[in-house]
Amino acid sequence: RAKPKPVASEARPQASEDDVERITVDELKAKIAGNESLTIIDDRSEGSYDASDIQIKGSIRMTVDEIQSRIKEVPRDREIVTYCT
Helix, strand or coil, X not given: CCCCCCCCCCCCCCCCHHHCCCCCHHHHHHHHHCCCCEEEEECCXXXXXXXXXXXXCCCEECXXXXXCCCHXXXXXXXXXXXXXX
C-alpha cells in the first residue's frame, strides 16, 4: 500500500479525493488489533461526536476545519487515518 500523503499546507496544493486511500472499518480494526503505528483523527462534527457513544480510543478529536491550525498535534512518523460519518 502507498504511504499516506502529507496534509496540505499553505505552500502545497490541496490533495484531491483521488489522492487519499480509503480503508474499511474492518481494515482499521485489523490495524488497531495488530498494534500498527497509527494516528487516528476523529473529524466528526461536534454534534455528531456528542450524539455518538462510539469513540476510538486514543484518537485525536479535531474537525476538518481545525486540521490546518492544529497540524503540529499530528505525528508525522506514522500512518494517519481520519474517521468521520
